[in-house]
Amino acid sequence: MGSVTTKKHANGLDYVEVNSALCQARIFLQGAQIDYFQPVGKPPLLWVSSADDYQPGNGIRGGVPVCWPWFGMSSEPNFPQHGFARTRIWSLESVEMRDQLVHLRFSLKISEQDKIYWPHNTQVSVLFTLGETLSISLVNTNLGDKTVTLTQALHSYFPIEDIHQLKASGFNGSKYIEFAEGPYPQTTDEVHFDRETDRVYTNLGPVQRLHTPQGIIKVSRENSRSAVLWNPWIDKSQRLGRFNPEDYLTMVCLEAANVLEDKLVLAPGESHSLVTHICWQD
DSSP, X not given: OEEEEEEEOTTSOEEEEEEESSEEEEEXXXXXXXXXXXXXXXXXXXXXXXTOOOOTTSOOSBSBOEEBSOSSSOSSTTOOTTBSGGGSBOEEEEEEEETTEEEEEEEEOOOTXXXXXXXXXXXXXXXXEESSSEEEEEEEEEXXXXXXXXXXXXXXXXXXXXXXXXXXXXXXXXXEEETTEEEEEOOSSEEOOSSOEEEEEESOOSEEEEEETTEEEEEEEESOSEEEEEEOHHHHHXXXXXXXXXXXXXXXXXXXXXXXXGOEEEOXXXXXXXXXXXXXXX
16 A cells, blocks of 8 residues: 655654655655655656755755745735745644545644734645645635635746756746736747746646656646746856756746736635646656
């Protein structure tokens, strides 16, 4: 059947190691962040910078950081970029193995300190389904008596071997904002990379593909009409923390999101699941 084991990284972070007939994976309790996922007989599907030292209190530069309850910079000064969830310790609530799939559920209790940032009565969980495909669900429930608005993203880093050979497809008919300008219409289905790319897409279809020298990575979304496509290129790579100057050559981010006009508005008692599915396309 396989195993699910809790272990401790050399730098002190606790993580869950998954070994099954279909895959291997590693998920850290800090941030409920998966940093490794490899289907059996296929290459790994997630990228992490070798410059990251897995220090407690820092989100890992790679894998799938959870950006919550806001994406990017907050409108409030001195609030942490991409929210606070990715540096907090989550609880592993349940483990289930069924039909060779491993299901894990993590939840985050909002501390008194974090209520400064998020003074709302909500419940947030991350669900992982691990098999030949990696599925991640970010689940929000409004437990209060007032409407709650938030933005969020599953900030997925992918190994693409050579940015010059990468082609991303599935963007036709959408629109994007880049470097706070736009929106621009996406007039072709494909995106190629020859400079810094930092696009927030809206009105986006549910499936995109990353065509890499190793194969095609299929990335699909549910309950999301927005996504982020990011590669820092040369100059920004020099300024990023926990990132090697040449890392831009081997990674790209394609992130399932609820941002801009696709922001999440939850009525009292309402729940929402932002879901991404990631796999190698046969």
